Amino acid sequence: MTQSFTREDRNTDIFNQLSRGYRESWMRAVKFNFLMGPSVDIISTVTAAFVYVLGIQWMLGTDGGITVGVLVAFTAYISRFWNPINTLANFYNSLLTAISYLERIFETIDEEVQVKDVEGAVVMPPIAGKVQFKDVVFGYEDGQIILDHINFTANPGESFAIVGPTGAGKTTIVNLICRFYNVTSGVVCIDDVDISKVTVRSLRSQMGIMMQDSFIFAGTIMDNIRYGNMKESDEDVIRAARTVCAHDFIMKMEGGYHTQVNERGSRLSAGQRQLISFARALLADPRILILDEATSSIDTETEIVLQRGLKELLKGRTSFIIAHRLSTIQNADCIMYVDRGRILERGTHEELLELKGEYSNLYLSQFDFLKK
Ligand SMILES: Nc1ncnc2c1ncn2[C@@H]1O[C@H](COP(=O)(O)OP(=O)(O)O)[C@@H](O)[C@H]1O
Numbered sequence: 001m002t003q004s005f006t007r008e009d010r011n012t013d014i015f016n017q018l019s020r021g022y023r024e025s026w027m028r029a030v031k032f033n034f035l036m037g038p039s040v041d042i043i044s045t046v047t048a049a050f051v052y053v054l055g056i057q058w059m060l061g062t063d064g065g066i067t068v069g070v071l072v073a074f075t076a077y078i079s080r081f082w083n084p085i086n087t088l089a090n091f092y093n094s095l096l097t098a099i100s101y102l103e104r105i106f107e108t109i110d111e112e113v114q115v116k117d118v119e120g121a122v123v124m125p126p127i128a129g130k131v132q133f134k135d136v137v138f139g140y141e142d143g144q145i146i147l148d149h150i151n152f153t154a155n156p157g158e159s160f161a162i163v164g165p166t167g168a169g170k171t172t173i174v175n176l177i178c179r180f181y182n183v184t185s186g187v188v189c190i191d192d193v194d195i196s197k198v199t200v201r202s203l204r205s206q207m208g209i210m211m212q213d214s215f216i217f218a219g220t221i222m223d224n225i226r227y228g229n230m231k232e233s234d235e236d237v238i239r240a241a242r243t244v245c246a247h248d249f250i251m252k253m254e255g256g257y258h259t260q261v262n263e264r265g266s267r268l269s270a271g272q273r274q275l276i277s278f279a280r281a282l283l284a285d286p287r288i289l290i291l292d293e294a295t296s297s298i299d300t301e302t303e304i305v306l307q308r309g310l311k312e313l314l315k316g317r318t319s320f321i322i323a324h325r326l327s328t329i330q331n332a333d334c335i336m337y338v339d340r341g342r343i344l345e346r347g348t349h350e351e352l353l354e355l356k357g358e359y360s361n362l363y364l365s366q367f368d369f370l371k372k
């Protein structure tokens with residue numbers, strides 16, 4: 001992720017800064033520990049020595065002073081006296097460490113969530129799939145306007161493609177559909193319900209979102225497709241994998257569906273990871289599906305397999321597809337060309353080619369590129 005954005009240097013700087021701060025406070029704690037422990041030890045040893053010296057002098061003294069028993073008892077008392085102090089010092093140290101851990105935990109818990117349920121938020125009823133933007137204006141926290149009066153209506157089952165240059169606002173549009181942020185003005189409606197009035201949980205649980213890098217966790221392929229969806233049987237999982245054309249490559253692995261993959265799925269190619277996430281999405285069966293450059297990191301050969309899987313996955317769902325490679329989206333019901341937060345062109349592939357505008361330029365440039 002870091003490498004793909006060529007941010008290594010900046011991230012290294014940030015990391016170094018953080019580690020320096022951490023090192024300094026750790027050194028403080030260590031210093032305290034190393035001063036406290038030995039000084040308590042030294043003091044107790046010195047007192048013990050002192051007691052022996054004095055005691056033996058008194059024992060040998062002419063005034064008949066003390067017996068051996070008294071001396072032994074006294075030294076035992078001395079160590080009894082120092083033990084609790086030692087314990088207290090150690091306890092104080094553990095307490096400091098524990099407090100600093102606790103602080104981290106509370107910092108994480110206290111982290112403000114971007115979007116909260118409004119008072120009296122209702123549960124989103126089962127979604128049919130109509131998505132509507134009405135005059136949506138949006139800016140991130142810095143106040144700059146990113147989306148400028150966006151209007152569109154996607155009917156249930158339609159596939160919408162969003163294309164445009166980097167930074168145009170494509171990801172921002174789909175972020176608003178999932179309500180990762182609240183709109184600045186205007187309304188986003190799903191099935192004619194204003195999504196700012198429903199609970200975030202009930203909304204997002206009905207959406208499928210796929211990003212460029214699909215999430216794979218350590219476990220079997222079966223678990224990865226099922227993804228906590230425990231009510232689905234093994235047969236359901238296999239059927240989903242077949243539908244998106246993932247079955248063949250899975251069966252070629254030594255353990256089939258029970259092959260263990262590690263976190264980030266490094267044994268799998270980008271295309272294979274994507275096929276697994278397609279199967280996962282199909283099994284979850286959301287009415288609205290969002291693919292944000294989900295097919296970007298895939299070679300052309302895998303893409304042909306993916307295209308078939310994708311077609312099955314999209315069937316009967318409202319989908320929003322952001323793709324660089326225009327071959328992925330030619331069959332979309334509507335293509336929107338977005339630049340600087342505005343929809344400049346919209347229509348089917350043929351209509352936009354006819355228009356000879358930005359989309360047609362983009363298409364022709366990719367087409368030329370392929371021919372070379
Ligand atoms: N979390 C954020 N905070 C502030 N600005 C953002 C954030 N995410 C994106 N932007 C800005 O919003 C604009 C649109 O970004 P984005 O929707 O990600 O574009 P695209 O997906 O079309 O490449 C860019 O100018 C980007 O810098």
Ligand SMILES: [Mg+2]
Nearest residue numbers: 170171172292
């Ligand atoms: Mg984006």
